[in-house]
Amino acid sequence: MPGSMTAAMIKNAFKENYYGKIIMFIGGLLVVPLLVLPFYPEEIKYAPSFIMSALFCLALGMMTGMIPRSQLAKNLPFFKKSADFQNNKNPQHQKGSLYVLLIWCYGFLIGSVPFIISGLLEPIHALFESVSGWTTTGLTVTDVTALPRIFLFYRSFMQFCGGLGFVMAVVAFMTGKQSASLYDAENHLDRLMPNLRQTGRIIFLIYSGFLAWGILFYRIFGMELFDAVCHAMTALSTAGHTTRINSIGDYSSFPIEIITIILMLIGASNFAVLLLLTKGKIRKIFKITEIRFMLGLLVVFIPLFAVSLAVGMNMGVGESLRNALFGVVSAFSTTGFYNMDFFTMPPFALGLLFLLIIIGGGAGSTAGGIKLSRTYYIIRITRENIRKRLSPHNRVITPEYNTVRGKASIDESLIADTFGFVACYVGVFIIGSLLLTLTEGCSLFDAMFEFAAALGTVGISNGIINADTGNATLIVQMVGMTLGRLEIYVVFAAAYSGVLRLRGTA
Numbered sequence: 001m002p003g004s005m006t007a008a009m010i011k012n013a014f015k016e017n018y019y020g021k022i023i024m025f026i027g028g029l030l031v032v033p034l035l036v037l038p039f040y041p042e043e044i045k046y047a048p049s050f051i052m053s054a055l056f057c058l059a060l061g062m063m064t065g066m067i068p069r070s071q072l073a074k075n076l077p078f079f080k081k082s083a084d085f086q087n088n089k090n091p092q093h094q095k096g097s098l099y100v101l102l103i104w105c106y107g108f109l110i111g112s113v114p115f116i117i118s119g120l121l122e123p124i125h126a127l128f129e130s131v132s133g134w135t136t137t138g139l140t141v142t143d144v145t146a147l148p149r150i151f152l153f154y155r156s157f158m159q160f161c162g163g164l165g166f167v168m169a170v171v172a173f174m175t176g177k178q179s180a181s182l183y184d185a186e187n188h189l190d191r192l193m194p195n196l197r198q199t200g201r202i203i204f205l206i207y208s209g210f211l212a213w214g215i216l217f218y219r220i221f222g223m224e225l226f227d228a229v230c231h232a233m234t235a236l237s238t239a240g241h242t243t244r245i246n247s248i249g250d251y252s253s254f255p256i257e258i259i260t261i262i263l264m265l266i267g268a269s270n271f272a273v274l275l276l277l278t279k280g281k282i283r284k285i286f287k288i289t290e291i292r293f294m295l296g297l298l299v300v301f302i303p304l305f306a307v308s309l310a311v312g313m314n315m316g317v318g319e320s321l322r323n324a325l326f327g328v329v330s331a332f333s334t335t336g337f338y339n340m341d342f343f344t345m346p347p348f349a350l351g352l353l354f355l356l357i358i359i360g361g362g363a364g365s366t367a368g369g370i371k372l373s374r375t376y377y378i379i380r381i382t383r384e385n386i387r388k389r390l391s392p393h394n395r396v397i398t399p400e401y402n403t404v405r406g407k408a409s410i411d412e413s414l415i416a417d418t419f420g421f422v423a424c425y426v427g428v429f430i431i432g433s434l435l436l437t438l439t440e441g442c443s444l445f446d447a448m449f450e451f452a453a454a455l456g457t458v459g460i461s462n463g464i465i466n467a468d469t470g471n472a473t474l475i476v477q478m479v480g481m482t483l484g485r486l487e488i489y490v491v492f493a494a495a496y497s498g499v500l501r502l503r504g505t506a
Contacts, residue, residue, distance in 0.1 A: 020065020138459020
């Protein structure tokens, strides 16, 4: 009887306080790399690094889960509500944003622990590798040729989970009345099913299905199973961590490049579009404005890129088109895989890559950047503005675009949100780039390219990020990666909510 009462108390506590479940869930993710050990038993010495981290999460999650939320609110500043917070017009979104940011920060910290316990990395470098992994960036301070297989898998697995997002992953397996606010705060744009838990599960199944497809075809075309699993996870999550020193270029295989391109395109597409794809509704997909715009960018940028390579590097037509196709898709999907050295390219080609990194992939996808939809809105708004000024007697027409759900208008609210976000993005980009010139002493262009890669969650580095990079530079890049993955508004709303709550405790 006492045992059943205790179990009932724990169960009820977890119903009220879901933070413990999330902490334990993250701990569960940390034991997945142990699945590699039967294939590489010589790496058993690294098992304690993951087991100890997971046990810590289990213990902390159990303790946190059994503390009623009312008790948390009495003792922890971030869980209190200040008068300013209570009077705010939109407290739920700010509250959800704060909790999402705290969840991600916890994931960053605990994700770095296995690297530290194993002695492979110093704390700041370990934290950088964790942030780069969870945010699906792909920048690294490690030497992949010297890294144990279990950690190579761990880096790829972090990126696979980071592509879904912590809250999305939790929603797929758990439920609770707080899930909706967290789901929205993590910037997931689509609910594919009426039920939020069903949405989480269908997205997880779609994601896993394409992962299995990628592994299968990588194996068919000669990639080792371990490499196939790791590259399928990172290509699908548009992440870029690789097991090879020269990335996909190490394989010198056109079929492998094509498989990678397909996975990157899938990862750069909205989850709602992927649901249509699994249902075979191809014609409906090609009516969606964002997809049409993406294809238009490919049609424009690939030939330009190919011509630049052909002229500047004396490449043949076939080779230049092959490299252009892979490079353009890798850049705009913000993956960061490469089949040739980016920095041997002509300046024009490098400039095209830079522009694509800034634009980024689809809204609601695993890709970073400003996003295709916002870029399209800006182009349409600018075009209509120019037309109005050239022909002032033309009647004002509200531009429309096609979504998964049908037609929508680019109204004043959407215009304000778009330009507000882009202004914030550019502001953060400028500040981050200038900070890198101070911390690293590099040229302005190098700093701009490197910070654009972090903010766009792209695993492309011009050499600034390496094992000897200073802590100040790594911290600037970590802030950029976090802002890029969670999108700037989420972090700003979280910071504002945190200030209001702390002010209420002063």
